[in-house]
Amino acid sequence: MSTATLTIDLGALTANWQALDAASAGEAAAVVKADAYGLGADRVGRALARSGARTFFVAVAEEGAALRHALGRGPVIYILSGHMPGDADMIGDLDLVPVINSLDQMIRHAETLPGQPFALQLDTGMNRLGMETSEWIAIREIALAQGPQLILSHLACAEDRDHAMNPAQLNTFLEMTEGIDCPLSLANTGGILLDQAYHFDLTRPGIGLYGGAPFANASPVASLEIPVIQCRDVAPGETVGYSNTWTAPRPSRIATLSAGYADGILRAMGPNASVWVENTRCPLAGRISMDLMSVDITDAGFDPKTVELLGPHQGIDDLAVAAGTIGYEILTSLGARYTRRYIGG
Numbered sequence: 054m055s056t057a058t059l060t061i062d063l064g065a066l067t068a069n070w071q072a073l074d075a076a077s078a079g080e081a082a083a084v085v086k087a088d089a090y091g092l093g094a095d096r097v098g099r100a101l102a103r104s105g106a107r108t109f110f111v112a113v114a115e116e117g118a119a120l121r122h123a124l125g126r127g128p129v130i131y132i133l134s135g136h137m138p139g140d141a142d143m144i145g146d147l148d149l150v151p152v153i154n155s156l157d158q159m160i161r162h163a164e165t166l167p168g169q170p171f172a173l174q175l176d177t178g179m180n181r182l183g184m185e186t187s188e189w190i191a192i193r194e195i196a197l198a199q200g201p202q203l204i205l206s207h208l209a210c211a212e213d214r215d216h217a218m219n220p221a222q223l224n225t226f227l228e229m230t231e232g233i234d235c236p237l238s239l240a241n242t243g244g245i246l247l248d249q250a251y252h253f254d255l256t257r258p259g260i261g262l263y264g265g266a267p268f269a270n271a272s273p274v275a276s277l278e279i280p281v282i283q284c285r286d287v288a289p290g291e292t293v294g295y296s297n298t299w300t301a302p303r304p305s306r307i308a309t310l311s312a313g314y315a316d317g318i319l320r321a322m323g324p325n326a327s328v329w330v331e332n333t334r335c336p337l338a339g340r341i342s343m344d345l346m347s348v349d350i351t352d353a354g355f356d357p358k359t360v361e362l363l364g365p366h367q368g369i370d371d372l373a374v375a376a377g378t379i380g381y382e383i384l385t386s387l388g389a390r391y392t393r394r395y396i397g398g
């Protein structure tokens with residue numbers, strides 16, 4: 054078999070949720086949008102529900118519908134993009150709760166699904182989703198009269214503990230919700246780690262569940278082992294891969310691996326990335342191809358059957374640094390060709 058194996062540790066996932074739930078002043082929800090950050094919303098959602106999560110967030114109604122089929126009736130599923138045209142049947146039939154972001158969405162929801170549950174999103178400075186102060190002042194009384202189930206906002210800079218945006222958004226959220234008797238939610242993973250003042254009734258961790266920064270104590274969830282297809286000796290001065298970007302500085306042993314940028318291994322990280330062969334770091338040699346990549350295994354001293362790209366030696370944030378991106382993008386890029394193995398559930 055030459056497809057790489059992506060192992061998803063559901064035990065680590067649920068331990069991460071339990072730790073973030075315990076750290077939250079109120080309840081911790083679970084953000085499982087984008088197929089649970091690429092790791093499989095059905096398996097991830099069911100494991101979290103079994104370990105006690107009662108509230109889930111997805112990005113769009115289609116994700117909510119799929120999650121409802123996986124979870125069955127019971128857990129609350131919020132749709133962060135709100136109520137968009139054509140969503141009413143999914144929202145109504147499958148008991149999804151749209152996070153209403155604008156007056157337009159509120160009218161659509163009231164017209165198509167009168168009396169059905171909804172949440173509200175307020176914009177406290179990120180300028181992405183939710184009602185701004187002026188809009189909120191105008192419709193606040195009408196919106197509150199319909200009994201929102203939750204009022205939330207989202208932090209723009211929560212991963213940066215000392216950013217002035219955090220207390221500024223907190224103050225705006227407190228002002229906008231003053232005197233309102235409704236459950237409130239502000240914190241993503243970064244927000245949970247800032248301070249209890251950010252927690253309110255419900256926290257919304259995503260990346261921390263999947264083992265990513267800024268949750269430094271997270272257990273790693275994803276590991277990726279890639280099969281070696283072929284090994285060869287190259288002499289000093291020979292080159293490897295497209296455009297001859299790597300030249301052997303010494304007699305070298307090169308392994309060709311069965312995965313490439315079509316599997317979500319970001320080509321940009323090529324020159325900075327390594328794989329691990331047992332306890333030896335083996336740098337990439339040359340460009341990442343579509344389905345293949347080459348690594349310098351000289352220092353390993355033997356020809357391995359597989360190498361580790363994600364695992365105990367190197368996590369999603371290490372790869373993110375190599376690619377100049379964030380762990381979120383490493384996870385959501387993980388390829389469709391991998392054999393997926395769930396353990397610890």
Ligand SMILES: *Cc1c(COP(=O)(O)O)cnc(C)c1O
Binds near residue numbers: 133243258
């Ligand atoms: C994605 C998202 C989250 C989760 O954020 P993390 O940084 O992954 O913890 C929470 N709330 C909203 C509105 C989001 O879009």
